[in-house]
Amino acid sequence: MVPDARVLPFGADAVAVGAARAGDERVRRRRRTTPLIQGPAAAEHASAEPAASASEPPAAEHEDRRARLRREAEDVGHRLAEELREAPTPNEVEEYLARSLAFLRRRLTGDYTIDDFGFDAELTDSVLLGLLRPLYRRWFRVEVRGIENIPRTGSALVVANHSGTVALDSLMTLVAVHDEHPAHRHLRMLGADLVFATPFIGELARKTGSTLAANADAERLLSRGELVGVWPEGFKGVGKHFSERYRLQRFGRGGFVSAALRTGAPIVPCSIVGAEEIYPILATMPTLARLLGLPYVPVTPTFPWLGPLGLVPLPTKWLIEFSEPVATDEYPEGAADDPMLVFDLTDQVRETIQQTLYSLLVQRRSVFF
DSSP: OOOOOOOOOHHHHHHHHHHHHHHHHHHHHHHSSSSSSOOOOHHHHHHHHHHSOTEEEEEEEHHHHHHHHHHHHHHHHHHHHHHHHHHHOHHHHHHHHHHHHHHHHHHHHHHOOEEEEEEEOHHHIIHHHHHHIIIIIIIIOOEEEGGSSSSSSSSSEEOOOOOSSSSHHHHHHHHHHHHHTOOOOOOEEOOOHHHHSSHHHHHHHHTOOOOOSSSHHHHHHTTTTTEEEOOTTTTHHHOOOOOGTOOOOTTTHHHHHHHHHTOOOOEEEEEEEEEEGSSSSEOOOHHHHHTTTTTTEEEOOSSTTGGGGGSSSSOOOOEEOOOBBBOOOSTTTTTTGGGHHHHHHHHHHHHHHHEEEEEEHOOOOOOOO
């Protein structure tokens, strides 16, 4: 069987056939690009179905993507500008070296002063606070609220919750008060006997202005107009298990309230969130603690399993809030000897800290961010 023959046009017929084929191709293209619905109905159809193909995003999505990229670029630019502004200039480096050499000269010649508690203000400002600031700003990223509740001058007693296995919360509060307060005040911390009985740690604590947690020392400091910090939970708070986190322990017998009443110093409740998770205590080793003469030896997710690496605190996000002060100068003389009044004020301060902790925990989005 012979297949169908094809007729090849010549001359004018060839031109006509080529034109017809080209016209058919244009029609097919027009059909692919031109909507079948014309007039007002076409507008409604176009609004109901986007004209862009599935493989090509619509113009609005392109604009959103450009805006997002523009914002990200601006954020990167702002961060770079901040880092450049924070970078020390040659003049600042020269001034820093000059201050450092002058500091060393004064230390070597003994041209500095300390008070009768052993507080060395120059050493604290120049060295000790500088060593703590990277931990405060970069590792824990401490956020401070209510710093205006600490008076600019005069005495005040800061009362805070205590936790963290290692008492880093007191050191972070020390930095927060000095760096965030407009007057850059020093917090004179009251510590346990064990702190001052430990070699090197005791001397260092004295240099930062700390002293023994006794009513006599607290009253002396407050009567001088100093800012004093106390953590009434003591080792019960620092060494509590992770399952009891952010639940305040007993505040002792209210000795800090008696000191405030006798000197008329306001009491500023302080709530710290974030310290509970830096070394989560899962269990303790009481036998080893007795042998070492320590209040407890903790078992955490990293210690003692990782050895020295287990001593590195977890980088939790910290919030420190100073609540409104509780006035004590309105009470009559001898109020410090009234046990019921002391108990009521102690319970009031404790309840303020506990409720503020609950509020901060609700506001904190994540333990680490």
